[in-house]
Amino acid sequence: xxxxxxxxxxxxxxxxxxxxxxxxxxxxxxxxxxxxxxxxxxxxxxxxxxxxxxxxxxxxxxxxxxxxxxxxxxxxxxxxxxxxxxxxxxxxxxxxxxxxxxxxxxxxxxxxxxxxxxxxxxxxxxxxxxxxxxxxxxxxxxxxxxxxxxxxxxxxxxxxxxxxxxxxxxxxxxxxxxxxxxxxxxxxxxxxxxxxxxxxxxxxxxxxxxxxxxxxxxxxxxxxxxxxxxxxxxxxxxxxxxxxxxxxxxxxxxxxxxxxxxxxxxxxxxxxx
Numbered sequence: 001x002x003x004x005x006x007x008x009x010x011x012x013x014x015x016x017x018x019x020x021x022x023x024x025x026x027x028x029x030x031x032x033x034x035x036x037x038x039x040x041x042x043x044x045x046x047x048x049x050x051x052x053x054x055x056x057x058x059x060x061x062x063x064x065x066x067x068x069x070x071x072x073x074x075x076x077x078x079x080x081x082x083x084x085x086x087x088x089x090x091x092x093x094x095x096x097x098x099x100x101x102x103x104x105x106x107x108x109x110x111x112x113x114x115x116x117x118x119x120x121x122x123x124x125x126x127x128x129x130x131x132x133x134x135x136x137x138x139x140x141x142x143x144x145x146x147x148x149x150x151x152x153x154x155x156x157x158x159x160x161x162x163x164x165x166x167x168x169x170x171x172x173x174x175x176x177x178x179x180x181x182x183x184x185x186x187x188x189x190x191x192x193x194x195x196x197x198x199x200x201x202x203x204x205x206x207x208x209x210x211x212x213x214x215x216x217x218x219x220x221x222x223x224x225x226x227x228x229x230x231x232x233x234x235x236x237x238x239x240x241x242x243x244x245x246x247x248x249x250x251x252x253x254x255x256x257x258x259x260x261x262x263x264x265x266x267x268x269x270x271x272x273x
Contacts, residue, residue, distance in 0.1 A: 001243075001269065004256060005236045006036030006080060006156065007108060007226035013040040016230035020068035026232040027077055033116050035072070035235070036080035036239075037065050038108050043086060044094050049119065052086075058101060080105040084158060087111050087148035094154045096215035106257045108193070109154030111144045111162065121165050135170040142177050147153070149184035155257040157185055159195040159207035159228065160216075167202030175192060175215055182219045191255050192221045194246060196238035206242050214249040221262045223257035243268050250260060 006210060008018040008023065016039075026037040034236040040052035052060060069079045070184040071244060085095050085107050099107060111122075112119045114130040129137050141163045149157060161178065170177070186190060208216060216223070225242045246254075247268055254268060 002254075002256075003031060003035050003203055004034040004036065004224065004254075005032060005224050005229065005237065005239075006034070006082065006106065006224060006256070007038050007084065007158065007195060008229040008235060009084075010037065010038060010039045010061065012057050012064065013051060013053050013230075015051050018232040020064055021071045022232040023229075023235060023257045024068055024075075024079075025070040025235055026235045027223035028075055030236050032077060032236060034078040034080055035068070036105065037068060037081055038082035038084045038106070039097055041085045041096065041107075043091075044071065048116075055215055062102065062192075082106040082108060082155075084108040085154065086109055086113060087144060087151075088113050088116065089144070089147065092151055092153065095151075096219070099153070106160045107153065107189075108111045108156045109148045109151075110158035111141060112146060114140050114144070135172065138170050138174060138177055142181050144179075145181040146184045146197050149181055149188045150192070152188055154188075154190050156226075157190050159193045160192060161176055161199065161203075161208050161212055162195075162198075164198070164203040164205075164209065167204070175211055178212055182216055182221060185216075185221050185238040186219045188197065190268070191215055191257060192223050193226045194223055195226050195228050196232075197240050197243050199241065206238070206245065207208040210249065213245060217251055222253075223251055224254045 009015055042053050042055040046054045065081045072079050082104050112121055114120055118130045131137050131140055141227055195207040199203055225239055227234055227237045
């Protein structure tokens with residue numbers, strides 16, 4: 001199995017820890033073939049929030065990536081450079097600007113915000129609703145996700161059902177609510193990650209939920225497995241759990257973007273599941 005982790009963070013986002021050397025050492029210990037660095041990308045204006053890089057931090061970010069490549073030299077570990085970019089309506093030109101700043105290997109598109117200033121995964125907002133009800137928030141979230149996937153700006157779709165983070169789901173069939181976004185992901189040609197961070201939240205499963213993962217398989221959406229690591233010790237965490245889930249719903253391969261945005265297919269490991 002060609003083991004990778006493309007969704008990871010650095011201390012520049014203000015809520016992660018570890019040095020480039022620490023992450024590389026952990027990647028080598030785990031037997032990773034590729035370690036992708038994808039910190040929270042700047043948003044327009046330094047006051048947008050306090051959990052991401054500022055645009056002025058990008059030179060330091062590129063030095064961090066270079067330091068990881070230096071630490072990995074001669075080991076066979078490949079270091080990939082990316083960003084996790086937030087989606088809000090009207091953000092397209094900014095995202096194109098971010099892509100132009102460096103020869104990124106990939107961009108992850110994620111939805112954390114239902115509106116500016118309303119990051120639904122912020123613990124300070126965990127018991128509140130932006131629109132008034134959980135159902136309305138879910139509908140708005142999936143409209144955002146569909147628009148993001150339709151934009152064609154992203155190589156990887158991040159933690160697709162992050163809105164489950166606090167353990168709440170609507171009474172209605174929420175898988176059906178996600179289907180327009182799945183269709184847009186299929187049209188867009190990007191890769192959906194299985195993000196194992198959800199296992200360590202009130203969601204209690206990886207993102208996507210196994211039922212949503214099964215529906216994505218029916219749509220023919222390719223996958224990769226990522227940890228969303230914010231520290232070296234969580235790099236590639238629960239990789240085997242995610243691989244088993246993927247196999248159980250019919251996936252046989254992971255798919256990784258290369259520098260020309262062509263997929264690299266690789267077999268999932270054999271499992272007793």
